[in-house]
Amino acid sequence: MxxxxxxxxxxxxxxxxxxxxxxxxxxxxxxxxxxxxxxxxxxxxxxxxxxxxxxxxxxxxxxxxxxxxxxxxxxxxxxxxxxxxxxxxxxxxxxxxxxxxxxxxxxxxxxxxxxxxxxxxxxxxxxxxxxxxFGVLGTEAIVAHLCQNRPVPSRVRVDAFASVAVEAGVLGTALATSIVDGFAMGGRRYEGGQLLKTRLGGEVHHLTLPDGERMSAVGVPSGELIAAQRVSGAPSVSATSGLIPASRAVRAALPLLSALLRIRAVRTFAIGRMAGIKTKAAPRPRPHTWGHAVVTWPDGTVREGWLRTGDAMxxxxxxxxxxxxxxxxxxxxxxxxxxxxxxxxxxxxxxxxxxxxxxx
Known part of the structure; x- marks a missing residue:
């Protein structure tokens, strides 16, 4: 070495x-x-x-x-x-x-x-x-903090609200591939300790952030979901993101979009088109990025936590x-x-x- x-x-x-x-x-x-x-x-x-x-x-x-x-x-x-x-x-x-x-x-x-x-x-x-x-530690750290020196919880939910300044340029193949494959995977959550398929966009939560802003978050497959389950041991875990539009029309279309992106030719076309998207420089939309977790124990105890930072990137x-x-x-x-x-x-x-x- x-x-x-x-x-x-x-x-x-x-x-x-x-x-x-x-x-x-x-x-x-x-x-x-x-x-x-x-x-x-x-x-x-x-x-x-x-x-x-x-x-x-x-x-x-x-x-x-x-x-x-x-x-x-x-x-x-x-x-x-x-x-x-x-x-x-x-x-x-x-x-x-x-x-x-x-x-x-x-x-x-x-x-x-x-x-x-x-x-x-x-x-x-x-x-x-x-x-x-941020995409994982921003919520995993809260779950680990809330669960320290406590028994295994029965349920955990994590929500991520990233605020990112946009850099001028093109989206690129690597990021486009991650986005397309994430949608193609469909929904996921843990129940009974098992990672199960769910309807993409089927879970939605409306929250008031600690700084008073109202935001919505939609269930998506993510590493945050896996990290929250591993660090807590909870049999029931879900994860949502504030980056997905929470309107009924968008959520209704997500399962069809997921199915289409699992077709090889459609996936290849979508990645190619998305990779070439040009972005203009723009400031982050909100002053803070927030991670959120709610942890519930079998005895009914519930603890909630937030992580605050600036630009998620x-x-x-x-x-x-x-x-x-x-x-x-x-x-x-x-x-x-x-x-x-x-x-x-x-x-x-x-x-x-x-x-x-x-x-x-």
């Missing part, structure tokens, strides 16, 4: 740049990894790094995995997206040298594939962390950077985990989140 080297895969992307900047601010010089040497040098210069700072040029997950296997960095941060396809080759490359790995996935397929590597990771003394961003990059720094310091648990399970709910506050819990 290359002592102390921390690799940022996809370092020229929005999240990759932000993670690298936070790691530099913490006093560590990361290795920037990407497909374009010119853009890597631009990012390095923007971070104030020396011209001779190490970069690794690798086009795609397979090439990156080969370099990880060859050079054996201490920590690998995967920000390249398309996690369902990239987590296994990249994580396995880390295991070959005892490296640690983390990503920002919020995709049930990617979650299951990474968590299935738990025994291999434990045997290699490596820590693999999936969901190191800024929080995501901070979570990834803090996770990488903790793993580099040897604070992780060998095996494959979600963020709070690996490093505790305080990871969220270290990344700039503020948790408030109250008895319902």
């Amino acid at each position: 290359t002592q102390g080297e921390m690799w940022i895969l996809g370092a020229t992307g929005r999240v990759g740049r932000a993670v690298a900047a936070q790691i530099v601010a913490a006093g560590t010089i990361p290795v920037l990894v990407g497909r374009d040497v010119g853009r890597l040098r631009e990012v390095a210069a923007g971070l104030g790094l020396d011209a001779d700072s190490k970069t690794v040029v690798a086009a795609g997950a397979d090439a990156m995995a080969a370099e990880i296997t060859r050079q054996r960095p201490a920590v690998v941060v995967n920000t390249i997206g398309d996690y369902a396809e990239t987590v296994v080759p990249l994580a396995r490359a880390c295991l070959s040298g005892g490296s640690h790995y983390l990503d920002q996935a919020n995709d049930p397929t990617a979650f299951h594939r990474l968590l299935a590597l738990h025994d291999e990771a434990a045997a290699a003394s490596s820590t693999l962390v999936t969901g190191a961003g 800024d929080f995501t990059s901070a979570v990834a950077a803090q996770t990488a720094l903790h793993l580099a310091a040897g604070k992780g648990r060998p095996g494959a985990h979600t963020p709070a399970a690996a490093l505790g709910p305080d990871l969220a506050t270290a990344a700039g989140g503020h948790i408030v819990d109250e008895v319902a």
Whole structure:
């Protein structure tokens, strides 16, 4: 293993740049990894790094995995997206040298594939962390906090309300693939400890946020659902998102959309069209991003909690950077985990989140 080297895969992307900047601010010089040497040098210069700072040029997950296997960095941060396809080759490359790995996935397929590597990771003394961003830790941390030193609850619900500034550019294939495949999967929830299929958009909740704004959230398949169940042990768990329109017309159309996107030709067409969508720069729509959880115990006790932060993308990059720094310091648990399970709910506050819990 290359002592102390921390690799940022996809370092020229929005999240990759932000993670690298936070790691530099913490006093560590990361290795920037990407497909374009010119853009890597631009990012390095923007971070104030020396011209001779190490970069690794690798086009795609397979090439990156080969370099990880060859050079054996201490920590690998995967920000390249398309996690369902990239987590296994990249994580396995880390295991070959005892490296640690983390990503920002919020995709049930990617979650299951990474968590299935738990025994291999434990045997290699490596820590693999999936969901190191707002999309998972923003609600998982609240559930872990509410459940500390208490018996296993009977029911958990988590709701995510992200507020993100839009960066000018194109959506890109990786993000488009995640969106399309998320809709194609259909609804999911836990009942009796089993992950079951449900009607996509069938669950909707209307909440008043702690700052007084009214928001709606719709049930979607997500890594947040899996993380909440794992960290709580509750047999009944559901997850909703404020990013999906809650109108009756939209929710009525979601099951049909899900079925259509499971057709290979339709999926390919949708990803291609969506990837090319151009976005204009825009400020985040609300001052705060909120995570929410309601936990119910068999005796009828109910506790509710909120996590408040600013821009959800800024929080995501901070979570990834803090996770990488903790793993580099040897604070992780060998095996494959979600963020709070690996490093505790305080990871969220270290990344700039503020948790408030109250008895319902």
